[in-house]
Amino acid sequence: MRVVSLVPSLTEAVAVSAPGALVGATDWCSHPADLDVTRVGGTKNPKIDRILALAPDLVIANEEENRGPDLAALRAAGIQVLVTEVREVPGAFRELARVLDACGVTAHPRWLDEAERTWSALPAPERRTTAVVPIWRRPWMVLGRETFAGDVLARLGVDHRYAAHEDRYPRIPLDDLRAAAPDIVVLPDEPYRFTADDGPEAFAGLPCALVSGRHLTWYGPSLAEAPRVLSEALRAAHR
Template structure:
């Protein structure tokens, strides 16, 4: 039996703990899709977890995130006597620090091989490759994350930081909101070089998203897991995201 019983309410942290310390997780959300063979009780969604079910699992620790999970649910768990570790991730460097903190709290190896590899992958990035295939400068992009209504990445986001490291600057990085609603008409007229469309949380596809923008505006469909998850996927994210960004300028 594992020495620490953990419930994770954050899909990317679920994967991080599961691959580092198998058997530690006793509960996870319905959205925790990695690893595929995860054996843990499902406790609802990230925004609507089943608090009584979590308490019934008698966890030593619940892992949450200040953005993905709701404050009332975290407060309810704490009121029930459950220890909750709340992470904050607004950029890549902070993600690495928080991953170490989470793994340590779970009694797992603080710096497993996948985390060391992820740090190296991002540290050893060459010159931004996406923009180099088009012009000497950087690419200016909007990054929608929802449709009906259209919402985009705004200021101070983890995904925006990853894209910036790959040579793509978020056109709404200076917005007052972190995830502003922006009419598609404004996006079309924003003078963008590119629109980046992840497949989560909204599942943008080639038939649902790019057609809303001018045919002259390149649209890069990217893996949401590699753009927004902070966990083992970070080790391959530079290659996966870079390839998707380069593909639109071949």
């Protein structure tokens, strides 16, 4: 198999589960750290000619991360494209199994079994908290309805304020985010890189949790440790 991945989390999943299969990945595919494949541009602007030059048997994409016209162009060139759709944790496991099967992996890798056990054994939260979860600023955008990250947080006892919004990633003015009066503001380091000096100052008086975007939004090997890593960051914000 010759596989090109246009999804960072799936790049990591394929790289560790089907060594040698991956021949191309996006500029944003940062894991594994020693990944040595041809880079084919960004998730939103892949270099179609560079992908075609790799002669892949399969291109892996995601309905949210990648643009329809790019995928259509690949299909028109005769390339098989597998598109994932993930909006909740169980769906992530189903899609991961589908991707790995398409890449020729004949048995569940150990990390996937471990991740499934971790999430299925997750205890019920002792208490529930409310949150707003910005993913961008200038303009401010937050998690809305039916997002994978929102489901991850909900399973950890965190209900975000815009889960019922008509948009998946609505633009909300900062004053409205403050007025929502959440128990906590969750600030991931991707897609916008919120840091201690860039983000919390906008929510003075509210606890802010700086969390790993890889553990909040990626579905791959990071799922096995995501509950622990995210829970620790959320608890730290309340200290």
